[in-house]
Amino acid sequence: DAGVTQSPTHLIKTRGQQVTLRCSPKSGHDTVSWYQQALGQGPQFIFQYYEEEERQRGNFPDRFSGHQFPNYSSELNVNALLLGDSALYLCASSLATSGGPGETQYFGPGTRLLVL
Amino acid sequence: KQEVTQIPAALSVPEGENLVLNCSFTDSAIYNLQWFRQDPGKGLTSLLLIQSSQREQTSGRLNASLDKSSGRSTLYIAASQPGDSATYLCAVKTSYDKVIFGPGTSLSVIP
Numbered sequence: 001d002a003g004v005t006q007s008p009t010h011l012i013k014t015r016g017q018q019v020t021l022r023c024s025p026k027s028g029h030d031t032v033s034w035y036q037q038a039l040g041q042g043p044q045f046i047f048q049y050y051e052e053e054e055r056q057r058g059n060f061p062d063r064f065s066g067h068q069f070p071n072y073s074s075e076l077n078v079n080a081l082l083l084g085d086s087a088l089y090l091c092a093s094s095l096a097t098s099g100g101p102g103e104t105q106y107f108g109p110g111t112r113l114l115v116l
Numbered sequence: 117k118q119e120v121t122q123i124p125a126a127l128s129v130p131e132g133e134n135l136v137l138n139c140s141f142t143d144s145a146i147y148n149l150q151w152f153r154q155d156p157g158k159g160l161t162s163l164l165l166i167q168s169s170q171r172e173q174t175s176g177r178l179n180a181s182l183d184k185s186s187g188r189s190t191l192y193i194a195a196s197q198p199g200d201s202a203t204y205l206c207a208v209k210t211s212y213d214k215v216i217f218g219p220g221t222s223l224s225v226i227p
Contacts, residue, residue, distance in 0.1 A: 004159075033215070042120070042205055042217030043160070056214055090159060092215075104150065105215065107160040 002027070004093050004108035012114045013081050021076045021111045025093030031055075032074040033105065034066060035090040043090055049074050050096055078113075086115045118143045118210050120218035128224040133196050137221045139189040139206035147209040151180050151191050154203045154220070163204075164191070196225045 005024045013019050025032050031050045035043035045058035049068035068074045072093075078085055089112075092105040119142045129135050139149070148167050152160040164173045164180040166189070172181040179192040189206055203220040210216060 035217075040219075042207075042219045045214055045216070048214075056211070058214070088157075092160075104162055104165050106162065107152075109159040112157070 004091060004106050006089075006091050006108040006111050008111060009109070010112045010114075012116065014116050015081055015083060017081050017115075018077065018079045019081060019113060021078075021089050021091075021113070022073065023076070023091030023093075023108060024073045025091075026106045029093035029095050029106070030072050031094045031096045032068060032072065033092045033094070034074070034076045035092065036060070036085075037088040037090055037110070039087070046076070081115045083115050086113060088112050118146075118208065118216045120206060120208055120216050122204075122206060122218040122221050124221060125219070126222040126224075128226060129196055130226050131196060131198060133225075134192070134194050135196055135223070137191040137193070137204050137206075137223070139191070139218055141187045141189075141208050141216075143210065144184045144187055145210065146184065147211070149180075149182050149189050150207045150209070150215075151178075151189075152205045152207065154205060156203075160205065193223075196223075198225045198227050201225050 007022045033048040034046040037043040047057040048055045052068045063079045065077045088110045090110045091108045094105045121140045123138045150165045151163045166173050166182040177194040182189045203222045205220045207217045
């Protein structure tokens with residue numbers, strides 16, 4: 001089992017550019033969540049995808065958007081990059097179960113984004 | 117609004133010492149609480165998950181407790197080792213979809 005994988009591992013962009021980050025969930029998982037972790041802080045919830053729909057969203061602007069594919073993999077897109085978008089972006093997968101909100105999330109290694 | 121805090125922000129202990137990391141949350145309406153470990157520049161590794169109906173979980177040298185009424189959780193590490201050096205994060209799940217993390221405690225175990 002490859003676990004949660006993310007690509008690329010590192011990325012350097014300039015202000016105003018757009019970026020796409022990718023995530024493949026752990027085998028058997030159908031739900032993908034994205035988090036932003038600034039240096040020295042805990043991860044902040046961006047949004048979650050289930051059945052190709054955004055199920056809930058954290059306090060992030062519309063510049064952050066996402067997509068989930070039929071194979072459950074997901075993309076995070078960030079438009080009009082700002083210096084403050086520099087962070088580690090983490091993807092987590094889980095299995096949605098009715099009446100079971102207590103399932104464990106498995107995290108990928110993250111993508112380190114640097115905006116210059 | 118749920119807020120999660122962790123004390124201390126950083127901790128340095130000699131090898132072999134037992135230690136306790138603290139996590140506090142403001143809203144007791146949680147589904148579960150999870151402790152993670154993060155090595156520098158890396159992703160998160162789940163250590164222990166405590167469901168809202170449980171009081172504690174144990175794995176090896178780790179023991180985590182949960183007191184929902186007081187909004188507190190502790191992670192106890194027995195006989196600390198240099199390999200335990202990392203940042204430890206607690207996270208509470210407040211709905212099916214949302215997980216709120218604390219800022220973490222940076223642990224350094226000195227040989």
